[in-house]
Amino acid sequence: MKVAVLDIKGKDTGRKVELSKDVFGIEPNEHAIYLDVKQYLAHQRQGTHKSKERAEIAGSTRKIKKQKGTGTARAGSIKSPVFRGGGRIFGPRPKDYTQKLNKNVKRLARKSALSLKSKDKALLVVEDFNFEAPKTKDFANVLKSLGIENKKSLIVLGDSNNNLYLSSRNLRGSEVVKNSELSTYKILNAKSLVLLESAVEGIESNLSK
Known part of the structure; x- marks a missing residue:
């Protein structure tokens, strides 16, 4: 499947890039997406809660x-949970929330998410660009x-581009990542997915293993 390559002004450059059907055109597997997103969100939890x-x-x-003789219930310690300042009954304890997920399932989930974006026409390919200095306005x-x-x-x-990354940090609705940092959650969480031309090859290489 071919997609037009745009420049930073949003105009068609006249060139097209071939997107692999095995990565951007598969039948989405919703269960794989669910498992990968579930694992990603679980890994965001620090698990340091404690009382x-x-x-x-x-x-x-x-x-x-x-x-x-007091007419009230028996009480043996000020540390009892029934008193203010006492211990908590069955309070939260530190816990490891990490989950294991098969690499093939994670790969299938990312391909499914990319295919959904491609199917919904929410995927753009833009030629590589850079800024002379970090500037949010640009x-x-x-x-x-x-x-x-x-x-x-x-x-x-x-590849990593420090100027682009720093330029995007103050914009709440936009995020810049390298192709190796791409996750199912981040793909689905964005309304629009913008791939720089050099990122396409890296994504297809990572997901076609």
Whole structure:
């Protein structure tokens, strides 16, 4: 499948790039997408949540009132969960949320996500460009020329480009990543996917293994 290559002004350069049907034109596997996105979101959790339980509270261990004759319930420790400042019952503990996922399933999920973007006409291929210095205004002008300034967008680079990355950091709705950093979640989270011409070969190489 051939896609027109645009310049940074959004105009057709007259050239076309061939996108592999095995990467950008497969039948999407929704379950693979679900599993990959689920793993990605799980890995965003630090798992450092913790509350002190009764044994970890600093406090006196003396019996705070006599056993009988008060007309109220028995109470043996100020660290009891029923008192303010006491330990928490079955509180959260540190946990590892990482999940294992087969490499082939992850590869299938990314190909499915790319195929969905291609099918929905939400994929653009732009010729490689760079800025002399990091400048948010210049990057915003490129998005405006491509007609995606008001859309959540993901720009995929062939190689690391510090000026482009720094220029995009102040724009909340846009993200710049290298083709090796591409994930199913990031592809689906963006309304528009912009591939630099040099990124196409890298993506197809990574996903056709």
